[in-house]
Amino acid sequence: FLRRFLLVFVALYLLPNGKIWKSGLIREPHSHTVEQVRLRCTEGSVEWMYPTQAIRIALEPNLSTSRPATVCIKPYRNSRGANIYIERAEKLELLVNEEASWLGQVYCFSVERPQQAAVFLQASPQQDISRRTVGFQYELLSSEVCRPCNNTELLMAICSSDFVARGFIRRVSHHIGQQLSEVSVAAEHLYRQKSGVFQQEAASGEWQGSLKTLLQCQVRQGNGLFLFTGTEHFGEAWLGCAPRYKDFVRVYQAARAKRKNPCEFPLD
Numbered sequence: 001f002l003r004r005f006l007l008v009f010v011a012l013y014l015l016p017n018g019k020i021w022k023s024g025l026i027r028e029p030h031s032h033t034v035e036q037v038r039l040r041c042t043e044g045s046v047e048w049m050y051p052t053q054a055i056r057i058a059l060e061p062n063l064s065t066s067r068p069a070t071v072c073i074k075p076y077r078n079s080r081g082a083n084i085y086i087e088r089a090e091k092l093e094l095l096v097n098e099e100a101s102w103l104g105q106v107y108c109f110s111v112e113r114p115q116q117a118a119v120f121l122q123a124s125p126q127q128d129i130s131r132r133t134v135g136f137q138y139e140l141l142s143s144e145v146c147r148p149c150n151n152t153e154l155l156m157a158i159c160s161s162d163f164v165a166r167g168f169i170r171r172v173s174h175h176i177g178q179q180l181s182e183v184s185v186a187a188e189h190l191y192r193q194k195s196g197v198f199q200q201e202a203a204s205g206e207w208q209g210s211l212k213t214l215l216q217c218q219v220r221q222g223n224g225l226f227l228f229t230g231t232e233h234f235g236e237a238w239l240g241c242a243p244r245y246k247d248f249v250r251v252y253q254a255a256r257a258k259r260k261n262p263c264e265f266p267l268d
Contacts, residue, residue, distance in 0.1 A: 077104035081132030149241035
């Protein structure tokens, strides 16, 4: 009788840092019921231990806006035991299977309304579920992420961004499967970075970095000197405001002349 039941962790706990973990449900392994879970945070993480059958995870953040949005998820590298699907227009699209070689990479998809995003986890048949755990991080991004920064946003970006660097675009790579673009940057001056986004080459002294952005932003190769700012998502650097350096200098000097610059920034 006891073999008919399996312990699957699915009750939600909202931690102070916004992370979401799953624990605690007893169910029959041969039941065809899909467990429904609703998450209210705009970012967090999910962990499904001892996966069996299926779980539908609806991302329903408490937002007043109904504008189109983008959801990005990053499966854990050691995630095993279930295939991960995204649900759009009442259809399931395979995101990644448990044997995929790119577990640990970020994948993004667009939704018409931020409250309509859903992820579907389908457990794979297995003899021993005690050694399996499925998990991923997720984050909801505004549709305005691709909009060029105005002067006020630019001035705030140099004060609050996780990284600020001046340099050149070496190349731009597009990854259609992940709906992401990658901007390779060679920085001649690194003003600030939160973690090791940029690494310095011993020979040239130049700082090298790779910045992510959404494919829909249509980033292209550009010549000239830029000021790169941005934030970290999923432990990676994401591009924020990136004006040409000469345009930034003009905006900053005008604001400083009127004493409206929110912070001091070294010009050279």
